[in-house]
Amino acid sequence: MQNHEEIFHNSASHIGGILEINKIPKSDFGFTETQHDSYGFLITLTYSFHVVEDTDTVAGGQRISGNHYTSSGYEKTKANYYKYASQCNNEKSEFIKNARSNLVSLFIENKDKNVWVAPTFSYSYNCSRCSGRGQVTCFSCGGSGKKICYGCGGSGSVSEIKSVSDIHGNYEYVKINRSCDSCGGSGRQTCQACHGSGKETCSSCSGHGYFTEYCHIKTIAKPAITYDAERGLYATEVVNYFLPRTNAYLCKVMQPEYTGEAGLNNGDYCFNMKAPITVVEYTVTVRGKEFVEVAVNRVPGILYPPIFDHLLGKVEEQLVDSRRQSRGHILKLYQDIMDHHAINEALEAYREAGDAAKGQKIEAVKSRVHSATGGYISDGFSSTISEDIVNLMSRLAPHSTSWPWWLAGFLCLVLEMVLATHLGYKNISHSDSMTGFDSISAPILGVDLLFVMVMALPVAFLNWLVTRYRQRGVSAMHRPKVYHRKHIMRVIGVLSVAWYLFLVMLYLTHSFAHSEYVGISHYGDTAYTKIVDFTNSNAIIWVEKHVRDWITHLRSYAQKKGLLIWGMVIVGIPMFFMPTIVAWFRRKKNIRWIFVGNLFLPMLSWFLWFVILYLVFL
Ligand SMILES: [Zn+2]
Ligand SMILES: [Zn+2]
Ligand SMILES: [Zn+2]
Structure with missing residues (x-):
């Protein structure tokens, strides 16, 4: 457990580091602790128990020895397992006992767990399309094994039209009858679909003649997590800060401990955990303007005041003013502002974006501005300044000329x-x-x-x-x-x-x-x-x-x-x-x-x- 001076010092040096990277001299900023508070951050991990039944059916399939039944035996077994799965009190108390000693890893994992799994069982039934034979009458020839010849339409002979031309480009057509090449004059051909057998493999069961259905029944525990905080300084902000973050991150910076458990009326079961936290509020003064920041345990800041909206405000004004200025003017502006660390990073992002579309360039520049300022910039301001930088550079250093x-x-x-x-x-x-x-x-x-x-x-x-x-x-x-x-x-x-x-x-x-x-x-x-x-x-x-x-x-x-x-x-x-x-x-x-x-x-x-x-x- 850290004391509040330590938390304040760590948080202040985090912001100080980002300001120094951006070449803001130490004399231009300062930090003052205003108040602090200690209370508990509460986590509840609730498990609800469910019976899950799923089946898979395959054509053919292996019979499971000892667990393969007739149709009625299958239904009876299913009912028995289902009944057991919805009770299984011994398995549930075993699960709760194990959970108690692995609570933090279960909280981080946050996944469904198996409480009890029934052995897989199965039954087989005949294919209704082929009645268990695996073969059906050939659709193409109707079972005869022969088909009418495509070449002659069954007549056995074909007629052909030939055209002949002379020097003036006039044409005459001649009709000739001859025996069909495809069937040799018989008018009938062997069916290609069944090769003459009159039968084809049943497409429903792929020729197996039967299906096997496998049934899997199990009892699972589904986790649900809720966060809360005891009454205290910035309690709502602390909960809002941790809600979108991962449980692993929360455990790393907060180290929650088991405090108790309870079975609920509807059969669910919940575990309570508590993380002791110390909240420190302090002011950051940068070039005469004050911002409030709040640090919690090892988290250096949860408010992220937009310090760089203030620091880059002048640059942004110049960029807006330069929109209709001459090239000489904007070139001078470019040379003036490129010394700012965040602006220089943004310009490098513009270079990296190459010939991307304008919207993509702005996004790339914006994300670089965000990382160069450590996130101490508002979303709206970083969008505006990124768009202005891309506009400036599109005039100064276009990608190509048309x-x-x-x-x-x-x-x-x-x-x-x-x-x-x-x-x-x-x-x-x-x-x-x-x-x-x-x-x-x-x-x-x-x-x-x-x-x-x-x-x-x-x-x-x-x-x-x-x-x-x-x-x-x-x-x-x-x-x-x-x-x-x-x-x-x-x-x-x-x-x-x-x-x-x-x-x-x-x-x-x-x-x-x-x-x-x-x-x-x-x-x-x-x-x-x-x-x-x-x-x-x-x-x-x-x-x-x-x-x-x-x-x-x-x-x-x-x-x-x-x-x-x-x-x-x-x-x-x-x-x-x-x-x-x-x-x-x-x-x-x-x-x-x-x-x-x-x-x-x-x-x-x-x-x-x-x-x-x-x-x-x-
Ligand atoms: Zn079949
Ligand atoms: Zn056929
Ligand atoms: Zn023919």
């Missing part, structure tokens, strides 16, 4: 428009290709993608240079961490997707441009130079024919009206602003969004441009 990416995206668009007006349009006018795809899409989209790929690394470097310039004057300890590996992975990811799309596009333009049919005979003759066999579908022929028609219409109309350029303006310009709008609304102003947006949306714009031209103008 405009090099906007510039790159804009250059991509300019290049597209130049190609569309000069190269693309000229080529269409003199195109001798079949579809026009190779003269429009390949040079423009291909060069666009290559351009994005080539620009990625220089733009990343430019972004780094600009960001470093914007962070000038800020200590390396406070600049947000850059995760180079993460950025490199992003660039590689985007490059590989772009390269893949480029290859797909080359393949498409190539295959459309060179799909032609060369023949030496006319339609109606017996010798065909090429037979196209689309066994069940004419979709590919249809699409190919109609796409060719669309392109021909589009090409002649665009030649007359110059709609190519107008389409670019109508669809392409809004598309350029789309990444900005999306990034703004989703508050994701990071490079990945902008970069991917500038890569994919121009491609989407090209697609929409074709669709709109066709649907609206033709």
Whole structure:
């Protein structure tokens, strides 16, 4: 048991230590004991006894020798054990006797304890689905072991449609009948589900034919803990302080002792413990302002006065004032306040947070402020100052700069428009290709993608240079961490997707441009130079024919009206602003969004441009 001078001294040196870490000189603070009191902190540990019954059922299962019963024997045994479990007076008094000598560890553990456990017993019953056989009639074939052939629908023969084409692209279809390959002409197949046996394993009991139910009955003691205090100084605050804390912590600082026990009318049983406590109230005077703190036994403080709200109040005022000031002004403020221990810790937390979202940065800074001030700061004040620090640093040392990416995206668009007006349009006018795809899409989209790929690394470097310039004057300890590996992975990811799309596009333009049919005979003759066999579908022929028609219409109309350029303006310009709008609304102003947006949306714009031209103008 400590005396009140000792408790006061320990508590005061705890706060003094935190103030010294924060470089507050010893002459700026002092402590004075005002009053003290000694009384008891009361703990009651009550056990209530319950009978718990649970069963588990398994398909098949092992019979327990000696404890395996028939259905009626099982119910009778269950009733007997249940009756015993709700009494078991000998076991209960044995449990109470043991608890008395282990009270502190039971209090810390605070868990259900077994008082009496009945031996496990079981019974088995037949599966109702298969009546104990373990097998049921095959659902798939109805027990016959045979099924109608999928290939021919039971008829034994199949018909096939072949199409043949000539040099003009005209098609003729021929129907041929032949014997079914799947069933060899019989129209029936062996059932795949039962392999011809007509039976399948019962899914309810997994083929065992029976289930076994195991029953576990036991009597348990459930603990409940209540706290109270004898009348005395700060008794309510002391109870409130210990309520949310662990029992182990309470035992460590309070060392409660057994004081008595009682059986209750409803059968519950309770143990009483008491911890002798000494409460000391004293004042902390920091730079002219007084705060009250209360210490109990080995707990240095239970009130946590917001000393640092006062100490950092001036810094917070300066931060609020600086919101609309010039960079030079806030840089000077930053250099002034970074000497404060808590502020310096907060700035390091800002660095650690790297490119996290603003809310996460504020949380990280706040928790560091809290630990640097030993918790002697109010929740509201630490939130406010953390948000102001993050705002200040977002201006002084931003994580990255977005405009090099906007510039790159804009250059991509300019290049597209130049190609569309000069190269693309000229080529269409003199195109001798079949579809026009190779003269429009390949040079423009291909060069666009290559351009994005080539620009990625220089733009990343430019972004780094600009960001470093914007962070000038800020200590390396406070600049947000850059995760180079993460950025490199992003660039590689985007490059590989772009390269893949480029290859797909080359393949498409190539295959459309060179799909032609060369023949030496006319339609109606017996010798065909090429037979196209689309066994069940004419979709590919249809699409190919109609796409060719669309392109021909589009090409002649665009030649007359110059709609190519107008389409670019109508669809392409809004598309350029789309990444900005999306990034703004989703508050994701990071490079990945902008970069991917500038890569994919121009491609989407090209697609929409074709669709709109066709649907609206033709
Ligand atoms: Zn069964
Ligand atoms: Zn079957
Ligand atoms: Zn068949």
